[in-house]
Every structure is written in C-alpha cells, then in structure tokens.
Amino acid sequence: MxxxxxxxxxxxxxxxxxxxxxxxxxxxxxxxxxxxxxxxxxxxxxxxxxxxxxxxxxxxxxxxxxxxxxxxxxxxxxxxxxxxxxxxxxxxxxxxxxxxxxxxxxxxxxxxxxxxxxxxxxxxxxxxxxxxxxxxxxxxxxxxxxxxxxxxxxxxxxxxxxxxxxxxxxxxxxxxxxxxxxxxxxxxxxxxxxxxxxxxxxxxxxxxxxxxxxxxxxxxxxxxxxxxxxxxxxxxxxxxxxxxxxxxxxxxxxxxxxxxxxxxxxxxxxxxxxxxxxxxxxxxxxxxxxxxxxxxxxxxxxAAVPAVRPPARPRPVPDGPGRLRLRRVTVRAGGRAVLDGLDLDVPPGAAVAVVGASGAGKSLLVATIGRLLDPDDGHVELDGVPVTALPLPRLRHAVAYAFERPAPLGATVHDTIAYARPDATRAEVRRAARAAAADDFVRALPEGYDTPLARAPFSGGELQRLGLARAALADARIVVLDDATSSLDTATELKVTEALRRVLAGRTSLVVARRPATAARADLVAWLDAGRIRALAPHAELWPDPGYRAVFDARPAADGAAAPEPAAGA
Structure with missing residues (x-):
C-alpha cells in the first residue's frame, strides 16, 4: 500500500x-x-x-x-x-x-x-x-x-x-x-x-x-x-x-x-x-x-520468489548448431533425487528419444533444457554456454516445447499455432500445420484458421497436433516433444513424425518416448534409469537388453506388436 x-x-x-x-x-x-x-x-x-x-x-x-x-x-x-x-x-x-x-x-x-x-x-x-x-x-x-x-x-x-x-x-x-x-x-x-x-x-x-x-x-x-x-x-x-x-x-x-x-x-x-x-x-x-x-x-x-530467476549478468546466446551438455544434473522432488548426478551429451542436429520407466524423471530432464525448472545441482549448457547465463526470453526462443496437453492459447486457431511467433504469415502457419497433420481438420472448421478457439472443440489428438505445429513453426535450434504424440494413433504418429523430421532437419530434438516405434525412429535413445543415463545408443543396439525392453512391457497392444519391427529396421 x-x-x-x-x-x-x-x-x-x-x-x-x-x-x-x-x-x-x-x-x-x-x-x-x-x-x-x-x-x-x-x-x-x-x-x-x-x-x-x-x-x-x-x-x-x-x-x-x-x-x-x-x-x-x-x-x-x-x-x-x-x-x-x-x-x-x-x-x-x-x-x-x-x-x-x-x-x-x-x-x-x-x-x-x-x-x-x-x-x-x-x-x-x-x-x-x-x-x-x-x-x-x-x-x-x-x-x-x-x-x-x-x-x-x-x-x-x-x-x-x-x-x-x-x-x-x-x-x-x-x-x-x-x-x-x-x-x-x-x-x-x-x-x-x-x-x-x-x-x-x-x-x-x-x-x-x-x-x-x-x-x-x-x-x-x-x-x-x-x-x-x-x-x-x-x-x-x-x-x-x-x-x-x-x-x-x-x-x-x-x-x-x-x-x-x-x-x-x-x-x-x-x-x-x-x-x-x-x-x-x-x-x-x-x-x-x-x-x-x-x-x-x-x-x-x-513476495513469492520464482524458482527460475533471470541471470544477474546475462550473456548473448551463442551461435551454434544446438549442442546440449548436461553435467551432474540433480533434481529432487518429494524428498528424493529423481535425477541424480546425470550426465548427457546430445550431438547437434540429432534426434534423441528419452526413454525410461514411469516416474524416472523424463519430463524433469527435458524441462531443465529450457529452464522450465533449474536443477538443484549441476548445470546445462547450450553450445558451450550455461543456460542459466542466457537471457530467459532469448533462451525460450532457442528452445521450443510441445507438451502432452498443449494449451489452446490465443483468439483463433491461427493464433494458437503462431503463439510463439505472432508475426508468422498464414503460409508459414499452414506449412507447420501440414507438418503436424493438422491442416485438414483445421480447414474443415467453419472459418478455417480464423475460427475462434471457443467455437472449435478439439479432441486430445487434434490439440496435440496443434501443439506440434506450434513447435514446428518456432524458430528454435532445439525442439523438445514432451510426450507430445501420446494421444495419436500409431499410423498418425508415423505420418506426423516423418513430416516433422523434414521440417526439423538440422535442429536438435528430444522426444520423450513411450512407444518402441517412437524410440526406433530417433537417431539415439537416452535410456534413463535410477536417475542417470544408463545408455546412449541407437534403439536397435538397446533392444536386445531385457531391462530396456521392460521399459515398454507395460504397453502391450500396438506398442508390443510394433516392438520387433523398429529393432530390425533401425
């Protein structure tokens, strides 16, 4: 007062x-x-x-x-x-x-x-x-x-x-x-x-x-x-x-x-x-x-203090291809260390699937990259510079996220896809929507891309595709898909993944994967176990390991049927 x-x-x-x-x-x-x-x-x-x-x-x-x-x-x-x-x-x-x-x-x-x-x-x-x-x-x-x-x-x-x-x-x-x-x-x-x-x-x-x-x-x-x-x-x-x-x-x-x-x-x-x-x-x-x-x-x-604070002396975002390094990263939650001294090197331009049992900390791991949360110990580097030293707005432009339940933000469908890039043209928005297999159902709406969100009830899978389109449109060197395809059927996921691979070519991407087929389409798999990276290798090399296969055992049906095929074709 x-x-x-x-x-x-x-x-x-x-x-x-x-x-x-x-x-x-x-x-x-x-x-x-x-x-x-x-x-x-x-x-x-x-x-x-x-x-x-x-x-x-x-x-x-x-x-x-x-x-x-x-x-x-x-x-x-x-x-x-x-x-x-x-x-x-x-x-x-x-x-x-x-x-x-x-x-x-x-x-x-x-x-x-x-x-x-x-x-x-x-x-x-x-x-x-x-x-x-x-x-x-x-x-x-x-x-x-x-x-x-x-x-x-x-x-x-x-x-x-x-x-x-x-x-x-x-x-x-x-x-x-x-x-x-x-x-x-x-x-x-x-x-x-x-x-x-x-x-x-x-x-x-x-x-x-x-x-x-x-x-x-x-x-x-x-x-x-x-x-x-x-x-x-x-x-x-x-x-x-x-x-x-x-x-x-x-x-x-x-x-x-x-x-x-x-x-x-x-x-x-x-x-x-x-x-x-x-x-x-x-x-x-x-x-x-x-x-x-x-x-x-x-x-x-x-008076509440944000968990993530801007750097006292910000450094410019370096030019680089999108190399990520996580060193001794520890994140505690509920009185235990979910991530415990984790080390991970992500090569620039690589597509990496993050795999682990439920509760292993996959979402926590990818959240530290864009500073959605800061680790209790250790640090994350983007092209050789700690992310904690980068201005938050610039870092958030360099790292784009798509989530399991994307929020429909904005006034229209166009706005929600272009949320991180409000200056994007309609052609750019449509191109991103096509990459996420969203263009067909958007154009079927009463006013197409100009349909108000309040008059466009979307299913869970359609919302996820809009979230993927938003991530594809973002001008980011690193794209993180945090369980962003879980509501898609296997055929749609394959179609979306192949389209996104072309759109995201040259960018580093991390995908929280719950299906063997998703992991198989990545260049590398980061196998998260007991708070650390147990292995970083292609899916085909990891599949013979019973412990690795056990990560997917809780998902029979389509996932179980698809498991041997990616291993053989990878």
Missing amino acids: RAAVRRFRVRMGVLAALTAVRVAATLTTPVMLARAIDAAQAQENLGAATTALAVTLGVAILADAGEDVLGAYCGSHLTAWLRHRMLGRVLALGPQGRRRFPTGDVLSRLTESASGPAAFPVLLLAAAAAIASTAGAVIALALIDWWLAAAFAASVPPLVLALRVFVVQATEPFARYQISQAAIATRLLDARQGIRTIQASGTADAEARRILAPLPELREAGRETWEVQGRVSRRLALLAPLTQVVVVAVAGVRLATGDVTTGQLVASASYAAMAVASASLFDTFVQLLNCQVGAGRIEEVL
Whole structure:
C-alpha cells in the first residue's frame, strides 16, 4: 500500500489538496454561519456575512465533488496496477507456482483481494480528514468556550477504546473469511476441470459437499466479524449522540450566563456534530481493515520468489548448431533425487528419444533444457554456454516445447499455432500445420484458421497436433516433444513424425518416448534409469537388453506388436 501511494503520489497530492480545502471550508462554515446569525440579529453587514457563508459552502461542495471523482479515478488505476503486478508474478512463478497458489486461490486474490487495497488512498485521506475535522472542531469549541472543549474531551477515551477493540478482534476473522472464500473457489474450479469424471462416476452430490466443506468456517468467520462490528457499533451509536447532547447542553448553560452568543451557540452545535462525526471513523476502520487483509494476500504472491530467476549478468546466446551438455544434473522432488548426478551429451542436429520407466524423471530432464525448472545441482549448457547465463526470453526462443496437453492459447486457431511467433504469415502457419497433420481438420472448421478457439472443440489428438505445429513453426535450434504424440494413433504418429523430421532437419530434438516405434525412429535413445543415463545408443543396439525392453512391457497392444519391427529396421 505504501508502494501504491508512492506510485500515484502526484494524484494523491492533488487529492490531498482537495481534501484539505474541503476540511478547511467545512470547519469555516459554522463560523460564517454564526457571523450571519449575529449580523441578522444586529442588522449590520448582513450582505457581506451571507456572501461569505455562500462562498464557503460553494468551496466545500466543489472540493467534495472533486474528491469523489479523483478518488474513483485513483482507485480504478490502483486496482489495475495491483492486478497487473500480481498476474506478472503468477506467470513468473511458472508451473511450480500452481502448487503454492492454486487456480481458485489466485482468482480470489485477483478479484476480491485486489479490489480492497484500491480504496486505501481514498480511505486514508478520509480518515485523516475526519481526524483533522475533529481536531479543528475541538479547537473551535475551545476558542468559543473552553468548557465546551472539556465536555467533548471527556468522551474521547471510550471512543478510542471501542475502535481499538474492533481492530484487535476483527483482523483474524476477516482473514479467515477471505481464505475460506478462496478454498471454495479453488475446489469449484477443480471440479469444473474434472466435470466428465464426476459425471461418469455419479459423484455430483459428494463433489458438491466437498466444494462446500469450507462453508461452515466461512459462516463462522463472518459471524465473528459481524458480532465484533455489532458490539462496537452499538457502543458508538450510544456514545456519539450522548457526547453531542452534553456539549450542546453545556453551550446552553453558557448562553444563559451570557458567556456565548446565539450565533456561537449555533456554531457550537455544528462543531459538536462535526466532532462526534469522528465516530464515523469506525466504518472507515472496517474498510481499512479489509484493505489490510486484501493487501496482505496480494503481498504473499508478490513476495513469492520464482524458482527460475533471470541471470544477474546475462550473456548473448551463442551461435551454434544446438549442442546440449548436461553435467551432474540433480533434481529432487518429494524428498528424493529423481535425477541424480546425470550426465548427457546430445550431438547437434540429432534426434534423441528419452526413454525410461514411469516416474524416472523424463519430463524433469527435458524441462531443465529450457529452464522450465533449474536443477538443484549441476548445470546445462547450450553450445558451450550455461543456460542459466542466457537471457530467459532469448533462451525460450532457442528452445521450443510441445507438451502432452498443449494449451489452446490465443483468439483463433491461427493464433494458437503462431503463439510463439505472432508475426508468422498464414503460409508459414499452414506449412507447420501440414507438418503436424493438422491442416485438414483445421480447414474443415467453419472459418478455417480464423475460427475462434471457443467455437472449435478439439479432441486430445487434434490439440496435440496443434501443439506440434506450434513447435514446428518456432524458430528454435532445439525442439523438445514432451510426450507430445501420446494421444495419436500409431499410423498418425508415423505420418506426423516423418513430416516433422523434414521440417526439423538440422535442429536438435528430444522426444520423450513411450512407444518402441517412437524410440526406433530417433537417431539415439537416452535410456534413463535410477536417475542417470544408463545408455546412449541407437534403439536397435538397446533392444536386445531385457531391462530396456521392460521399459515398454507395460504397453502391450500396438506398442508390443510394433516392438520387433523398429529393432530390425533401425
């Protein structure tokens, strides 16, 4: 919130000036009113007095209107600024950030939590204005008659104590309320993504109960907050008018003794009302507390450190054919070393299949190449330079990925293929789509490549082919296919692989392979076992090894039938 005030300090300065003018005009109004009343009684200078009163009221009204307009303007810009900062950090955290901040939790922070702090500058000035108005009113009462100020001062300690009790008792329930909201949103989004499984399992009622499980905690936190707020409101509702009555009563007594005039009595009543209006600070405190809780939830995301950081002293991406070297690479997950001191040399321009049992760390291995994650130990080199020394945007252009479940990003089908190269022409996009065997089903869509993604429901295999087309279009020296053909049938995979081989000729490629036929079409196979590369050799040389064949034994059917053929034909 301090950063927000600094960022918008010019607008905050103007807003503070308008607030100061409004407070000054408001404090001056009772004085002008008293003079007008006394002038009317004395029948002297009535025109000048009423003119001064009108000008003072006009200044107060204009300043108040300016505050409202500029306050709303600052609030909207602050909300946008907070949401942009948070979105940038969520994206910078990468896939690892999803474990700490689930989708529903991020959505809750972006909407409700980010909107609260936006009111902070305006509320802060409103609180300062209320305190200044109260202080000015008390001073004015003292100038009229010190007995009036003493009567008001006697009521201040109970008011301050009531506000303090609220802040202490309501902070924790406020936070629990927002956390419970985020938990419900997260579970709802999870259920939305798994709607087919829920329907197929007939577990809709059980899932509804799971989604709403945090509801009792939400209700309890809300009840505690309202109880605290209700207790304090009742006390303030009693203390505020009682204080005003006491001040006016004292003023009436002083009028009877001739120590104050009629106009001063009216001014005293106005200043008393103005002074006890400080009780309205309670509502401001409620909103400031909401700002504090929301800002705390935003700060949790902004303070999170990305697992992959830009290099302090970036080096230019070297020219080279795409040679990869992994040295003593160790990646730990779940308390164990999935990759344990792994060494691997990938020749430039070679197609390498990464093979291993389920859970062997194949995806972790290929993720270290483009710095989707950094190894706990060891390093990865691209053409002789550690990838950690390269600027992240340049590295991500040098290494292209296609995943098992590619995300359909962009507005149209053309956009999703050209996602990494938005300047690509339609001819280039179609050429990449043909290489991935996607051109036929794309052209069959209602608007072809211009079909909005929302109106183009794709199967898993079609999405994978779009992901492959995206990778083929990327101007990258290294292409990584992380299980990117698992949803394709054997015939389609063969067709796509042969087309991609021509498109990717001269580029280094790594393919996470689960089928013997896929491994057989690669130049080399990197056999991953027990966290290390057990062998780097052609598929035909590895196939006689029973341990190597066992990697594919869990996949009978087409894979088992195809196994001997690649070995013989390799």
